[in-house]
Amino acid sequence: MNNRHEAFDPADDAAMELRIWEYIDGLSTDAERSEIEQLLVEHAAWREKYKELLSVHQMLDATELEQPSMRFTRNVMDEIARLQIAPATKAYIDKKIIWGIGAFFVTVIVGFLVYGLSQIDWSAGASGTSKMLGVDFTEVDYSQVFNNNFVNVFIMLNITLGLILLDLYLTQRRKTWQQA
Amino acid sequence: MQMHNEIADNAIIEQVLKGDRNAFGTLVERYQSFVFTIALRYVKGREDAEELAQDIFVKAYRSLADFKGTSKFSTWLYTITTTTSISFLRKKKLEVHSLDNEKVFAVADNFDGGMNANVIEQKSRQNMVNAAIRLLSPDDAQVITLFYKGEQTLEEIAQVMGKEPNAVKVQLHRARTRLKEKMQQHFAAEVRDL
Known part of the structure; x- marks a missing residue:
């Protein structure tokens, strides 16, 4: 050795x-x-x-575990005596509904894309970007576009969704940071 | 902590779900020490820890229908313990003992003075280890408690803490190293006597 x-x-x-x-x-x-x-x-x-x-x-x-007070179990039982067991999460969150909402948004986005692309004059020749798209952006009257209630509601909806997504992203980042 | 029969846990849960509310008391009796110990790793005072432990059991009772039985009941309960403890801290804005926080060294020094007399008086190895664990960050203290007292595997601890098993293994190793340092730093005389 x-x-x-x-x-x-x-x-x-x-x-x-x-x-x-x-x-x-x-x-x-x-x-x-x-x-x-x-x-x-x-x-x-x-x-x-x-x-x-x-x-x-x-x-x-x-090492031994710490002991709570003698009344601990009684306190918990007194507390739960006033409560009911909540239904299982899967009972009230149906995955089909979530998939349905997702499908709706995808359909709306695809619809807008198809509509937008179909409006482009592909044959129009141009020297600048605006001409390439068949639209002269300098001549667009934006006040006409943003006066439309539908467009305003659509923009507000998108801003709200954007904020929700931003909140989810920040929550996720905070969790990751806490775990680190 | 004594070994528990997991079938017994699941049988009790079934009873509770069928309407026998009192059966939940058996689960509380069985896991109260562990939940209370983990709560004490997050908050300083016993009163706060007891309030937190009570919240944890109430939340577990309310969510019992969500327990699918795919993991041990203890693993599921410890996950609730972790998330509720973090929320409790955030809500109450209590001071967290963190190694990154400079204040912890001042707290540790004061605590050391108070506990030293106690340890010398009682010649208690357990008191010393528990006091040293309290000087660790909640995460470090929790991983040690789950591994040694929670009857949890590394994979189960990873599930409870929302981390990868390898990350838990490294954290456990580092936590024990830091615990060793704390014991040498604050309880050097007692460590030599052991």
């Missing part, structure tokens, strides 16, 4: 610690276990670290 004390650099030390923790937790494969057992036999530094980590592991294993 070799009892020499090897000088490990910090990176090696961290790697050694991780491998020993996996060994103690029973997460190592059979091959890794054999290898670590061999290292424990051969190297004093590994044995020392193993002893240290095993002691922490045993301390954590021996």
